[in-house]
Amino acid sequence: MKLRFLVLIAAILFSSLSSAQKSIHDYHYIFVPDQFEFLKGKDQYQVNSLVRFLFKKHGFNAYIGDELPLALKKQPCKGLYADVQGIENFMHTKVQISIKDCYGEVLFTSPEGKSKDKNYRKAYHGAVREAFEAIAALNVKQLPLSVLEDTVEQPDEEETEVETEEAAEVEVEVQEEAPVAIELQGELDAEVIEAVKVIHLVYKDYELIKKGRVYQVLYKGEQIGTAEPTQEANVYKVNTTQFTGMGYEGNKAFRLERAIEGLEQTISMLFKPKQ
Template sequence: MKLLLSLLFTVFVGSSLISQSVNDYKYVIVPEKFDFLNEKDQYQMNSLTTFLFNKYGFKAYVAKSDDLPLDYTRNGCNVLYADVTESSGMLRTKLQVKLLDCNDAVVFISEEGSSKLKEYKKSYHEALRRAFESIEELNYAYQENITVVVDEKPTVTEKVERPTVNKTPKVDNIFKSTTSSQEQEGNKSLVEIAVFAVQSYVSTDGAYEALTAGSSIQFFENSQKIGEVINVNVGAPFKVNTTQFSGKGYLKEGRLIVERIIKGIADPIEMIFIKK
């Protein structure tokens, strides 16, 4: 009985530590190809993995892509490296998602996701989405570790002499008002940039998906990223350019709307994305 309780306690503490340690990492890097597949992004598995990580609050990128963040390239140890492994049998497709640090130490392993579907792509996608259910339960939120160094110096009491009164015109108020005005303008520009919660959308025809996160909106087709809008201003329309469509977008009453421009048609076609 004591042995059983000890094992249960160990598992509980271990899972707690894993959940905390995942939050210490800022990015997730997904490889271009998984070892159990023969080609890069075969069955769009790498694109789907990246999409699902972003969906559940992570900042995920495909390795060697052009949009990797600068602080990743400067410090490769503030990221987790994703891998998907297969242990399928005759009747089931079984997948697990692993997260490793820069020293190849395993930080997290998902629950096994499985599927009985016969078609490879559908089976892999279903198994992967089920494996990500345990990643969703982590409720990931990046927690930056900031080390504060306090320089303790002995307090020195000094004799303070009163300054000589200068009768020249005061300029402090002018300087302060200018600074205050500049600060207000700076704060105004910051306020105008939207900060979105992580939210998934799907077009009413089911052909496209969108994901809002931070100050950007990403668009996907079959879980593959086709475009992104960054630094969206609050309450203002924004330009949308993807590999499949372009136009003007805006958010209205909880919906994402894109007025799609089609060559040869005078009026734009309205695409509506609703929350998933």
């Protein structure tokens, strides 16, 4: 009797997995938001970029945030929608990944991924990778975008892929206004860095991570604010939970003039690539 019950449960699980796999195969793309609800900012700890990277790596036509073409925005039910939920736990960092259709119906939910790492970025990346193993096992190959009515540009493929899960120190060529070679700290996920072409600068316990036009300001691995460009070239307005100020970009470095409440004098913080 017990064996028959286990066989029945296994059959139900297999049927559900097959159904999810078949339905996910019927879509042309998957959209990853640039911020998940459980995080405090856009692409905090590069979690969203990592999720997009893993979807692309495992057979999905993945887009993140504003990069979704207008032609696909007009056909929302041709696509899937990714979500990551953070699960509160005192001992571990835990996440689950869900895949939904345009009506919000959940087509697949991964098992929990977890990590004991005390560094937030490493912990979230490790948990996401563990949760994603179940999605990779689906062997998805989404329908080509070319069959859609409008011409749609394929998301750019990464030129290279770093195989190490936690790279020690790598050197990245960054194309912004001019080529910049920057050595990255090992705690950053090398695959995600290569995918999104970030700039990473450090000053003591503070970090600046630039992706696109905006810098994320971190203190001891946790994001505390941003540095956003002004109308003046290479000048940034800095707002954090600790301080405000102005930033000046140039010569492969970033000088932050930090304002101190009650004083006219500012403190200069010079961020440079890690030596």
